[in-house]
Amino acid sequence: MIFHDFAAKNYALADTLSSGQAFRWREVNGAWEGVIDANWIRLSQSKSGIRAEVLQPVADWRWLSDYLQNEVDLDSVISSFPEDPHMAKAVESSRGLRLLRQDPWECLASFILSSTKQIVQIQQIVDLVCSRFGQSLRVPDGHPPAFSFPSAERIASLTESELRCCKMGFRAPYLKGSAEMIVSGEVKLADLFANNIEEARAELMKLPGVGRKIADCVLLFAYGFQQAFPIDVWILKALQQLYFPKRKQSPKKMTEFTESYFGPNAGYAQQYLFHYMRTRIGRASK
């Protein structure tokens, strides 16, 4: 086992890994186990930051630092949020929550599978997809097996009914269709980093099963467009209750509001609001 410690001030590892950005992390005895690319990995909170455990020697840890985004100056991000009591509460309730920087294909595929599903169900589907069609990975002795996320080529090669066996239902043709467009080069995921957010969003929305919300999730969680603000039912409910308690806003108005109100790090603000609604309010008011 190989250890590496990352300096990270103000990093809420558990909140970050369980916040519905990524679906492959599980808490095991106080640590978090998951897969990044083709590496099984265990993460835990340490005094000065984050401790990582892997099984093979690593020459350059930048891939993990990129993923974790531990070098982002969170204080300056938070200070860019609008000053209002709701944001203040959301930040206070999970200070240290971060945005990850995930692989575009895995992120895209995961969110195609997310529509009208609860987070636990998404995790279950993603797990099934990986264990059936991913590549088996090295894990510690005696540890349950772990698998990589299957490539777009692999998904494109499967039949719809093979995919439906993973309990993804009507999302199966969306996932397969998107994989095919990526394999054919009709949409080039690697090129979107060079685009501006509107162009990148338009490209993603060419894919079947990808509308505005899922596109924004991918822009935010994989490409690092921090102004992207995915609006789902939770956030919609939060915005409606907190900012427009009197008057119901149309989806279009709400989008305009988020684009102007939350600033350059709107995506971070969204993540804090989402986490706040889901963990604090959602449960109590249900």
Next chain:
DNA sequence: TCAGACCCTCACAG
């Protein structure tokens, strides 16, 4: 703009 369909699973009543 606006329903309704879309698969499937789980939680929760009765």
Next chain:
DNA sequence: ACTGTGAGGGTCT
């Protein structure tokens, strides 16, 4: 234990 019902990080037509 068994069946019925509703809703779940949306998208498409």
